[in-house]
């Protein structure tokens with residue numbers, strides 16, 4: 001994190017991570033946190049209790065690793081109880097103070113009472129907090145009081161602060177946890193009421209926006225900043241407005257990260273703080289301006305060429321030195337790999353191996369990728385070929401960075417006949433296809449969150465919609481990452497656990513480089529490139545005349561369409577005839593069709609009428625069912 005503090009926006013001064021965020025033993029967690037560059041950790045009590053290391057050994061290990069032990073947590077159910085019970089609680093508390101001494105930790109997190117407080121009066125709780133603080137003072141310990149969102153009586157930070165303020169002890173302050181505050185839609189502008197030095201600790205977590213009880217949401221679905229839907233940027237700005245300069249710590253309870261490789265998770269965690277620090281300072285990346293290309297590798301490349309030609313793409317020929325082929329239609333460019341890929345053949349799949357995004361300044365984006373520690377994508381190039389910088393997305397897709405250009409990119413001239421309009425565009429797609437509309441990337445479940453942060457932190461894409469799509473093999477969570485203007489849209493589809501063919505949770509080495517097993521994993525799921533057309537029905541008609549096999553759409557779908565929209569009979573018949581699907585909303589209309597899959601990649605042609613911004617509500621489950629059906633034939 002940047003160490004500059006003034007002038008300019010406030011910057012994160014110190015990073016920390018709760019051990020509960022990471023998989024492994026306490027020692028593995030500590031090593032991972034240190035390796036990723038964290039300044040300190042929060043010791044999560046159950047991790048210590050389960051550890052064979054003595055408190056002194058933990059203290060020594062932290063010192064050896066250069067980590068500070070910033071917080072011991074949690075202490076539960078202290079306040080708001082009858083006197084007799086409180087005295088017992090104080091004894092329990094004192095034992096923890098003694099333990100903290102051995103660990104060398106001087107800050108304790110105290111959660112608001114969720115269970116044992118059965119009747120409540122603020123003055124009683126205030127007095128008890130004061131007595132706890134006085135006991136802590138004897139040990140040189142400070143207490144940070146945190147309102148849990150499901151606290152029985154205290155469940156907002158405002159209430160916690162009010163009690164702390166009344167208790168009025170120098171070693172008693174509050175802990176602000178973004179999850180507890182934002183899950184209840186708390187108003188962070190109230191942070192200004194709290195002096196910065198009474199904020200003793202800050203815990204950050206993001207989460208997907210869900211409608212469920214807060215306890216389950218908190219314990220299973222938190223994720224790192226930038227991976228979810230909370231407004232953490234405003235949270236940080238309001239926090240800094242208090243004058244807070246202490247650690248910003250991550251506290252993520254996640255079913256996913258509890259089972260993924262801890263060093264990789266710790267790196268992702270650190271990246272999330274880098275993103276947050278930049279974003280709150282107003283330092284956001286330039287958006288991509290459009291698609292340069294999509295590259296597909298197939299077990300059977302000739303099938304790909306056939307489908308693209310049937311869609312009306314012009315065959316631009318082979319690359320002059322590589323085993324790849326270019327097809328284009330309007331500004332849609334698809335590169336296919338002409339060599340059968342052994343690992344793909346093995347998986348029976350094909351894969352969207354890379355995409356090219358046009359960005360205003362490829363060098364700046366590449367440098368930003370390096371600062372965020374995303375691994376580079378490497379391709380061998382000859383000296384006279386255009387070199388595109390590239391970066392690997394968490395799912396192994398290589399993302400190449402091309403300069404923004406309204407014309408055909410320069411590299412197009414490396415394909416086909418030297419004298420065939422080098423650099424110029426050959427009119428493919430019968431003039432009906434305009435460009436790439438979106439590229440849908442299947443995300444193995446353990447990398448979905450990382451994928452979201454990748455596109456957000458590097459390209460400034462925002463999550464547009466998140467919904468669950470039913471497939472015959474499980475629910476597919478889908479989230480569209482897009483630029484504000486829609487020039488680049490990347491739906492990420494989370495592959496259900498049930499579809500993961502028994503692979504280990506992490507096939508990427510710690511260094512972050514993709515191996516073939518990762519490509520195989522990706523190749524097991526359908527992914528697609530969607531092209532934007534002026535007239536989807538006409539593209540379908542011509543493609544079918546050239547022999548294209550569409551993905552068949554069941555008759556029930558059209559009966560449902562008729563019931564929903566009251567479409568003109570003739571129009572409906574036309575859609576049905578060409579297996580074209582339809583949707584309509586306040587913005588406009590959407591017509592689209594799918595090709596059959598080649599291996600596991602397929603193409604979609606979409607037509608957006610008016611201001612339609614979606615992807616065809618209701619069509620994805622029909623598509624997944626049709627693909628499943630075809631797979632089994």
Ligand SMILES: O=C(O)c1ccc(O)c(O)c1
Nearest residue numbers: 074111146177218219251
């Ligand atoms: O889920 C919990 O109990 C719990 C414990 C400690 C915390 O800091 C927290 O945010 C939640």
Ligand SMILES: [Mg+2]
Nearest residue numbers: 146177203251
């Ligand atoms: Mg917390």
